[in-house]
Amino acid sequence: MEPDLTFVEQVSAWSHQNVQRCYYCLRCSAGCPATPFMEFTPAQILRLVQLGQKETLLQSSAIWLCIGCETCGTRCPNEIHAGAVIDALRQISMAEGVTPGEPKVAKLHEAFLNSIRTWGRLHELTMLMQYKLTSRDLFSDLDMGLDMFIKGKIHPLPKRIEGVDEVKSLFGDARKQ
Amino acid sequence: MSTRYAFYPGCTLHSTGIEFGASTELVCDALDLDLVEIPDWNCCGASSAHSLDSTLFLALPARNIAQAQQIEDVDSVAIPCAACYSRLAAADLALREDEHFRGQMEDKLNFQYEGRLKPRSLLDIVANDFSRERLAGKVQRPLEGLKVVTYYGCLLIRPPQYTNRWDDPEHPQTMDYVMELMGAEVMPWSYGVDCCGGSLTLNRSDVVVHLVDRLARAAHEAGADAFVTACPMCMANVDGRQKYRGGPPIPRPEKPDYEPLPIFYFTELMALAYGLSLKKVLGKHLVDPRPLLGRLGLV
Numbered sequence: 001m002e003p004d005l006t007f008v009e010q011v012s013a014w015s016h017q018n019v020q021r022c023y024y025c026l027r028c029s030a031g032c033p034a035t036p037f038m039e040f041t042p043a044q045i046l047r048l049v050q051l052g053q054k055e056t057l058l059q060s061s062a063i064w065l066c067i068g069c070e071t072c073g074t075r076c077p078n079e080i081h082a083g084a085v086i087d088a089l090r091q092i093s094m095a096e097g098v099t100p101g102e103p104k105v106a107k108l109h110e111a112f113l114n115s116i117r118t119w120g121r122l123h124e125l126t127m128l129m130q131y132k133l134t135s136r137d138l139f140s141d142l143d144m145g146l147d148m149f150i151k152g153k154i155h156p157l158p159k160r161i162e163g164v165d166e167v168k169s170l171f172g173d174a175r176k177q
Numbered sequence: 178m179s180t181r182y183a184f185y186p187g188c189t190l191h192s193t194g195i196e197f198g199a200s201t202e203l204v205c206d207a208l209d210l211d212l213v214e215i216p217d218w219n220c221c222g223a224s225s226a227h228s229l230d231s232t233l234f235l236a237l238p239a240r241n242i243a244q245a246q247q248i249e250d251v252d253s254v255a256i257p258c259a260a261c262y263s264r265l266a267a268a269d270l271a272l273r274e275d276e277h278f279r280g281q282m283e284d285k286l287n288f289q290y291e292g293r294l295k296p297r298s299l300l301d302i303v304a305n306d307f308s309r310e311r312l313a314g315k316v317q318r319p320l321e322g323l324k325v326v327t328y329y330g331c332l333l334i335r336p337p338q339y340t341n342r343w344d345d346p347e348h349p350q351t352m353d354y355v356m357e358l359m360g361a362e363v364m365p366w367s368y369g370v371d372c373c374g375g376s377l378t379l380n381r382s383d384v385v386v387h388l389v390d391r392l393a394r395a396a397h398e399a400g401a402d403a404f405v406t407a408c409p410m411c412m413a414n415v416d417g418r419q420k421y422r423g424g425p426p427i428p429r430p431e432k433p434d435y436e437p438l439p440i441f442y443f444t445e446l447m448a449l450a451y452g453l454s455l456k457k458v459l460g461k462h463l464v465d466p467r468p469l470l471g472r473l474g475l476v
Binding site (some may be wrong): 036037063067068070088090091094108109118126135139142144152153154155167169 | 188189191192193195207217218219220222223224225226227228229230231232233234236237238240244285286330331336337341343346347370371374375377379380381382384387388398417420421423424425426460461463
């Protein structure tokens with residue numbers, strides 16, 4: 001695939017990480033809990049950034065499967081936080097309107113942020129309802145949800161904080177979608 | 178050091194992590210640790226803000242630091258949740274070191290960053306601001322016979338630039354120390370800093386079930402009766418996914434090939450050891466810990 005030679009600079013700027021320093025020692029990938037499920041390991045993702053493979057990366061499912069556990073960044077001898085690089089790839093893919101490789105993962109993050117924008121805090125029930133409707137993942141985990149609801153771990157009604165407009169203003173210009 | 182702290186409960190402490198909220202209150206009361214809740218705090222953004230937005234993930238927790246500055250005579254923010262702790266620590270680092278970001282936030286949130294308040298994990302505060310004698314002196318019912326593995330997970334101790342290494346990122350010991358003071362037996366295992374799968378629990382439950390199974394099998398192998406954690410996400414995943422395996426409940430999903438183990442917040446086990454009543458919360462766990470505690474004569 002035709003490389004995008006500006007991509008490594010774009011990703012480095014968004015992530016505040018010097019991606020060029022990776023010499024492929026693979027410590028990040030050896031410790032990554034999500035590698036069994038990813039089509040590219042964290043080290044391969046860094047390499048693909050270096051090689052300007054923008055489209056491949058932005059459409060990949062791997063960038064949505066990073067859990068953000070920070071094992072890679074803690075162990076990297078070159079102090080590259082692959083997690084921050086992967087966050088930047090997700091952010092760029094959202095900003096550029098690319099269809100996420102793991103649509104349900106992106107839908108959950110959107111529902112979560114929408115809850116913060118509406119209430120100032122997370123309200124699980126309304127967040128889950130938005131997630132279920134937008135992802136069409138209607139029937140999974142109803143058993144667990146019901147158990148938690150009965151035990152009083154999911155509140156039926158949300159509460160709005162006083163400073164919700166201030167919280168909303170933080171979204172305002174930060175939202176690039 | 179002052180025993181008065183600004184307090185950031187975070188969203189889960191009254192909902193999915195209600196056991197953490199209730200036991201934190203009990204333990205802090207017992208230790209005369211005065212928690213002053215941050216006025217009108219907001220969600221820290223958790224795993225979602227940094228996944229979708231390059232500024233919001235620091236701006237949301239930055240507002241909490243601005244709000245916390247209204248509280249006088251404190252020098253730390255006590256944060257029970259590991260994920261909230263990590264987000265506030267990240268925002269504080271950015272406010273301190275990134276002039277552009279600091280200016281932006283000061284304008285927007287109409288405050289002056291003082292750098293007075295250090296975001297700290299409640300575990301760090303309990304273990305390091307209180308003497309061994311004071312922590313152990315409150316024990317009325319030592320947790321004799323309770324074998325635990327300490328499960329630190331990710332964000333409590335990683336990455337080091339946020340934590341400043343208050344505990345080792347690869348071989349943390351703080352929770353082991355506290356549990357030993359409570360009289361529990363801490364079993365050695367190699368999975369204390371491994372990830373539970375975090376926020377993938379609802380949309381890729383297969384990943385979380387895979388990771389939680391690995392943890393549970395390792396805990397069994399170590400000879401433990403239970404896990405101990407300081408993270409509501411670890412709790413939700415380890416507690417929930419040993420029992421509920423994801424997907425629709427019909428047809429019935431396959432059961433795990435091991436007996437699910439209960440998981441406790443460290444504050445719950447401290448409260449138990451201090452002889453405080455946890456009646457209201459023990460029944461809220463998804464893997465019921467009461468049979469185990471009953472067997473050991475701890476409830």
